Amino acid sequence: MALESLHGVERYQHKWNEVQEEAALPEIGNFTNQYQLMMPPLPKAECQVGEYLVDETGRKMKLNYAHGTTTLGFKFKGGAVLAVDSRATSGQYIGSGNVRKIIEISPYLLGTMAGGAADCTYWNRVLAKQCRIYELRNRERISVAAASKLLANMVYQYKGYGLSMGVMVAGWDKKGAGLYYVDSDGNRMPGNVFSVGSGSLYAYGVLDSGYRWDMTDEEAYELGRRAIYHATHRDAYSGGIVRVYHIKEGGWVRISEQDSKDLHYAYAEGKTTTQ
């Protein structure tokens, strides 16, 4: 009021009104309300984007929304470990070999990306916003169960619309490490060991044979790294850089980011020396 104008300070309220007016424009409808997405001008039954694509012979193409990936997560006595590859493919073309498939929702919550990259990134960011609001309202950190429930409920509203997401939400809360699998079909399940993506079968093979609850931290990192490496080698749609993260009491920590090419030749040397 008077004091503010004396000091030449503009009231925040005026600025916020301007922002809200801008945001009410139809062009940026989802700025204030992230659920307000523009629907295609079609009846609901035809909302599947993939229905309108054809390949070079005219046959209808089933869009393989880069479920071409390998991500894995597991809980053990030292917390939780997440490991991912970094390849993004559209069909057989490798779009990028350097994608960040672990999304940092908050300093103690991580989400992995599998399926449509845009879907995963967008809804994980909306989840980050919701988690922060929860924190501000309730003056305590959100639990991993609640965070994964928020995400599952978000995507359930769009069930049948063609969202493609297979996400693992992992974090640290009062109960210790938490790991949930959430996907765009509406599944949400807790668990100790998960792997998602086209290369998950190869990763499960390595993961299940080496998994123990009482591994040391180093053993856990190496298990995650090895599992992803083997998936990158066998699966055509996985590859690039193998990233490993660890979730412990203080939050998450980035452990390593190694090119799968270097891992291959390092492990190959190991094989020949032991023989």
Place this chain on the structure above:
Amino acid sequence: MSILNYNGGCVVAMKGKNCVAIACDLRFGVQAQTISTDFKRVFELGPHLYIGLPGLATDTQTVLQRLQFRIKMYEMREGRRLKPHTLMAMMQNLLYERRFGPYFVEPVIAGLDPNTKEPYICALDLIGCACEPADFVVSGTCSESLYGMCETTWQEDMEPEDLFECISQSLVNAFDRDALSGWGAVVHIIEQDKVTTRTLKCRQD
């Protein structure tokens, strides 16, 4: 998914100064799964005559066997070595014979004429249409990327060492952008007096 993309693989051949080079990747897969990383698709048909057969792997093997039979019959009847240009004609016939149920291979031929030692390359489509360009030929699942790489790196009259660098870089950087090819590469440099074969150390993902 096209039948030509079922197994994956690619081949490239380039002309140099009194030499030719032909190279292929080593992946054998079934759609997304990589089965083996030592599946060669470039074969020697004569001392200075090589053919690359990318496409459906079973047809790679069958076409090679049928071709080897025809070549042996030719060399027995004619009493002389096959010329690269004649091999092209033989391939055209072999492929067109199956016009309405084709072999799913798109061959690439590289070699030196046995008498004049002139470099020769050609590419055919799956029903036998051949083209004999002056610079390079590509075939396989990452052919678009290969075209891009070769177009920018190829120069006329390259010496064998430069040709080796050129073809290796073109192949490796092209199949690094393709999910269905890669996992190793083999390069043959065919000169007048010798053939050098090298295996490249590549990304295995």
